[in-house]
Amino acid sequence: MPDTAPEASIQRFVHDLTRIRDARDVSRDDIQEATRVSDDVLEDFESGSLFERTSFNQVYLRSLAKSYARLIGVTPPERVLKHLQAALNNRYANELAVEELDEEPLSVEWPEEKEKAAKEEGTTAETGGGGTASSLTEADTKADNPKSARRWTSSPDATAGDGGKANSASGGAFHVAWQPVVIGLVILLIVGGGIFGLVMLSGNGEAAPDEPDVDEETAAEAVAPTTEPDDAPESLDDGPDGPPVQLGATIHATIWADGGNVDGVRVQRDNDLRRPYWVEEGDAVVLPFQERIVIEGQFDQFTLFIEERPMSLEPLDAQGRRVLSRTDLEAWADTTRTSPASELPVPADTLRIP
Numbered sequence: 001m002p003d004t005a006p007e008a009s010i011q012r013f014v015h016d017l018t019r020i021r022d023a024r025d026v027s028r029d030d031i032q033e034a035t036r037v038s039d040d041v042l043e044d045f046e047s048g049s050l051f052e053r054t055s056f057n058q059v060y061l062r063s064l065a066k067s068y069a070r071l072i073g074v075t076p077p078e079r080v081l082k083h084l085q086a087a088l089n090n091r092y093a094n095e096l097a098v099e100e101l102d103e104e105p106l107s108v109e110w111p112e113e114k115e116k117a118a119k120e121e122g123t124t125a126e127t128g129g130g131g132t133a134s135s136l137t138e139a140d141t142k143a144d145n146p147k148s149a150r151r152w153t154s155s156p157d158a159t160a161g162d163g164g165k166a167n168s169a170s171g172g173a174f175h176v177a178w179q180p181v182v183i184g185l186v187i188l189l190i191v192g193g194g195i196f197g198l199v200m201l202s203g204n205g206e207a208a209p210d211e212p213d214v215d216e217e218t219a220a221e222a223v224a225p226t227t228e229p230d231d232a233p234e235s236l237d238d239g240p241d242g243p244p245v246q247l248g249a250t251i252h253a254t255i256w257a258d259g260g261n262v263d264g265v266r267v268q269r270d271n272d273l274r275r276p277y278w279v280e281e282g283d284a285v286v287l288p289f290q291e292r293i294v295i296e297g298q299f300d301q302f303t304l305f306i307e308e309r310p311m312s313l314e315p316l317d318a319q320g321r322r323v324l325s326r327t328d329l330e331a332w333a334d335t336t337r338t339s340p341a342s343e344l345p346v347p348a349d350t351l352r353i354p
Contacts, residue, residue, distance in 0.1 A: 008090075009087045009092040010087045011048045012087070012094055013048075013083060013084065013086075013087035013092045013096070014045065014046050014048045016094060016096040016097045016101075017072070017080075017096065019097065019101065020073075020074065020096065020097075020100045020101060021072045023100075024072055024073050026071060028042055028043070028046070030071065031072075034071055035071070036263055036264075036278075045068070059283060059284065059286070060285070061084065062084065062283065063279060063280035065080050065084045066078065066080060067280055068080075074100060083095055090110070093105065093108045244333065244334075244337065245306075246333075247307065247326070247329060247330060249290065250288045250290055251288070251289055251293075251307065251329060252286055252308075253288075253289065253293050253295075253304065253305070253306055253311075253324075254285070254286050254287070254305040254306075255279060255295075255302045255304060256284040256303045257280060257281050257282065257284065257302050258282070258302065258303050259281075259300055259302060260281050261278075261280055261281050261301070262279040262280075262281075262298055262302050263278055263298070264276040264297065264298075265277055265279070265295065265298045265301075266297050267287055267293065267295050268294040269288070269289040269292075270289050270290055270291050270292060279302070290326070291325065291326050292323070292324065292325045292326065293323075294321050294322070294324075295321065296319070296322070299313045299322070305341060306329060308340035308341050309336060309340065310338065310341060311332075
């Protein structure tokens with residue numbers, strides 16, 4: 001029986017990927033050259049140890065797994081993402097090997113399934129003699145309580161003898177039960193007629209006055225702020241069409257690789273060291289910070305978002321970097337009314353770089 005420990009699912013997943021690579025004559029050097037990922041990282045990925053390193057979050061693992069799958073001929077490569085998630089959730093057996101290497105599926109009884117089966121067996125054992133117990137309880141109830149016994153047993157003679165009285169009582173109850181209903185309907189009709197009459201009298205047959213015409217330019221001037229700080233960062237789409245931006249103790253910057261693969265964009269968050277980040281086209285990486293973030297390189301390959309609102313990548317400082325401080329962002333948040341972006345692959349409050 002296959003191992004059902006959480007790390008065993010990940011081991012089976014990366015082992016199947018490696019066997020598919022070997023079966024299709026793709027070397028690790030080929031993948032390293034195409035992805036520019038170091039050989040050490042690829043080796044840790046294929047051994048499963050990369051999943052234990054907290055510096056590589058799920059966004060990076062998904063991007064690496066998808067690129068790896070594309071280079072070894074898994075089509076479409078997005079299929080590997082559901083198997084990766086299954087491995088992370090301890091639910092991967094050998095589905096990739098079944099799909100790509102025509103192997104027989106493994107039979108795995110997961111721990112939750114074992115517990116469920118044990119509970120069902122225990123429930124069946126407890127209720128196995130349920131019918132007899134119910135009969136005994138019913139008989140005991142009749143013996144101990146004569147009034148209760150009369151509820152369990154009916155006498156045909158008694159029923160036949162009292163039939164007229166029973167029907168008469170039933171008819172009376174039916175008549176009495178309908179009286180409140182009729183009274184309620186009459187009251188509703190009276191109240192409704194009164195309200196309708198008041199509305200007709202107050203309206204007096206006249207149409208409501210037309211609202212004054214206001215041209216769009218005047219309306220925009222009434223809504224738009226009169227002044228804006230000169231040093232506030234520019235957003236890509238400011239306008240009165242969304243809620244105010246809320247900046248908490250932690251601010252989230254999102255780098256969305258919508259213009260191609262982002263290979264080594266350098267980011268410094270607060271007092272942390274400047275680090276390179278690699279994001280595959282179509283994916284995003286979320287970077288939390290508190291006071292300042294500095295971004296440099298490959299500005300034409302990604303779009304920047306702050307709290308899921310688009311943020312301009314200009315102006316740059318003398319060193320060609322985009323520097324955003326909390327003070328700048330607070331001024332920007334006061335004048336920004338754009339709605340959160342809906343096309344981002346991941347929301348800003350779910351996946352974070354540690």
